[in-house]
Amino acid sequence: MSDDISRKAVVLLSGGLDSATVLALAAASGARCYALTFDYGQRHRVELEAARRVAQALHAADHRVVSLDIGWMGGSALTDAAIPVPQELSAGIPVTYVPARNTVFLSIALGWAEVLGAADIYIGANAVDYSGYPDCRPEFIQAFERLANLATRAGIEGRGFRVHAPLMKLRKHEIIREGARLGVDYSLTLSCYDPDASGRACGRCDSCRLRAQGFAEAGVPDPTRCR
Amino acid sequence: MSDDISRKAVVLLSGGLDSATVLALAAASGARCYALTFDYGQRHRVELEAARRVAQALHAADHRVVSLDIGWMGGSALTDAAIPVPQELSAGIPVTYVPARNTVFLSIALGWAEVLGAADIYIGANAVDYSGYPDCRPEFIQAFERLANLATRAGIEGRGFRVHAPLMKLRKHEIIREGARLGVDYSLTLSCYDPDASGRACGRCDSCRLRAQGFAEAGVPDPTRCR
Numbered sequence: 001m002s003d004d005i006s007r008k009a010v011v012l013l014s015g016g017l018d019s020a021t022v023l024a025l026a027a028a029s030g031a032r033c034y035a036l037t038f039d040y041g042q043r044h045r046v047e048l049e050a051a052r053r054v055a056q057a058l059h060a061a062d063h064r065v066v067s068l069d070i071g072w073m074g075g076s077a078l079t080d081a082a083i084p085v086p087q088e089l090s091a092g093i094p095v096t097y098v099p100a101r102n103t104v105f106l107s108i109a110l111g112w113a114e115v116l117g118a119a120d121i122y123i124g125a126n127a128v129d130y131s132g133y134p135d136c137r138p139e140f141i142q143a144f145e146r147l148a149n150l151a152t153r154a155g156i157e158g159r160g161f162r163v164h165a166p167l168m169k170l171r172k173h174e175i176i177r178e179g180a181r182l183g184v185d186y187s188l189t190l191s192c193y194d195p196d197a198s199g200r201a202c203g204r205c206d207s208c209r210l211r212a213q214g215f216a217e218a219g220v221p222d223p224t225r226c227r
Numbered sequence: 228m229s230d231d232i233s234r235k236a237v238v239l240l241s242g243g244l245d246s247a248t249v250l251a252l253a254a255a256s257g258a259r260c261y262a263l264t265f266d267y268g269q270r271h272r273v274e275l276e277a278a279r280r281v282a283q284a285l286h287a288a289d290h291r292v293v294s295l296d297i298g299w300m301g302g303s304a305l306t307d308a309a310i311p312v313p314q315e316l317s318a319g320i321p322v323t324y325v326p327a328r329n330t331v332f333l334s335i336a337l338g339w340a341e342v343l344g345a346a347d348i349y350i351g352a353n354a355v356d357y358s359g360y361p362d363c364r365p366e367f368i369q370a371f372e373r374l375a376n377l378a379t380r381a382g383i384e385g386r387g388f389r390v391h392a393p394l395m396k397l398r399k400h401e402i403i404r405e406g407a408r409l410g411v412d413y414s415l416t417l418s419c420y421d422p423d424a425s426g427r428a429c430g431r432c433d434s435c436r437l438r439a440q441g442f443a444e445a446g447v448p449d450p451t452r453c454r
Binding site for chain 1: 382
């Protein structure tokens with residue numbers, strides 16, 4: 001907890017449970033938070049509305065939704081309508097993996113951080129429940145931080161960047177307890193990979209299952225709207 | 228020079244002299260080349276037309292122009308109309324530096340490379356004539372390559388990525404001689420930061436000066452159209 005109210009942070013915000021918790025943690029650290037959301041052709045685009053609600057509720061200083069034209073690449077169940085969203089947790093890297101997604105997201109966050117004069121970048125990466133995603137591991141975050149400090153004016157002039165992934169080693173129920181403690185309203189968030197147009201969750205995809213299990217294990221009432 | 232005609236490479240192509248030369252080098256190495264160009268709100272957007280001409284002339288297997296919504300960040304003379312393009316070479320990092328630009332470009336190239344099954348990524352970064360840009364240095368390229376191999380399915384499964392910056396240590400006239408040797412038609416390229424709508428160069432910005440000097444020193448006829 002810091003008293004330095006002028007400190008700025010860029011926070012990647014998807015509209016899901018994890019990144020809402022990260023935004024609350026960054027705000028609780030005393031930073032002015034600049035939330036950054038990507039519209040990358042994901043099939044669960046109603047999460048963009050969730051991101052707007054969360055940014056407002058948690059008093060982000062600014063919130064940008066950036067269009068990212070990567071859906072044409074395909075290669076993921078999240079951006080390619082021809083690949084179905086799985087309804088079971090799988091071993092290995094899930095088909096919902098989007099090639100280089102976190103690298104692209106962090107790169108754009110880095111550019112904005114440099115323009116804002118922000119030294120801190122927050123991401124909700126988690127290596128426990130989604131250990132299959134290569135770009136959610138601690139060694140990836142460390143490598144990106146190192147890159148950030150070589151890639152930028154601020155980095156080479158000595159005002160270094162720090163990339164924070166405060167959820168990295170938490171289980172889902174621990175994340176939920178932390179957010180509940182900070183007053184996060186999880187009814188505003190959406191975790192489902194395949195929601196309907198009104199933002200109701202499918203209740204069956206990987207992400208829905210992990211979320212429901214997390215609320216149950218945390219002993220926190222689950223506000224998720226399922227169809 | 229390789230006989231492996233199935234090898235694929237993603238090549239960042241701006242439409243300028245350097246990246247056209249890189250595309251020619253990648254093609255000469257025997258790779259099938261997938262050219263990638265960004266429309267990021269740069270004031271010299273007629274370079275997108277140059278990129279299309281170059282990709283076609285050098286027989287790229289595919290060419291994508293990706294819209295990248297980063298102009299709103301500002302912070303660079305190339306994307307912010309309020310910051311004039313300088314007409315003199317300056318010491319330090321030029322105002323034409325776009326925060327984290329090469330990190331963002333390489334990240335998207337990495338995603339496409341992974342989907343294509345390409346192991347090689349080419350970028351026209353150069354540390355000699357533009358030594359002011361932090362993201363044009365060898366240590367940046369090495370750090371990105373390391374990141375790429377941690378960030379991706381292909382990286383952790385052992386099919387590693389290589390990031391090539393073959394112009395890194397060449398002077399402009401050496402680049403031009405190399406391209407001329409490979410038959411690059413430089414009349415198709417555009418290097419100016421502030422061209423007119425028909426693609427004629429200003430003849431006065433940093434980039435125009437370096438280019439003109441390069442042709443003179445290379446002893447190669449300069450096909451640049453100036454207004």
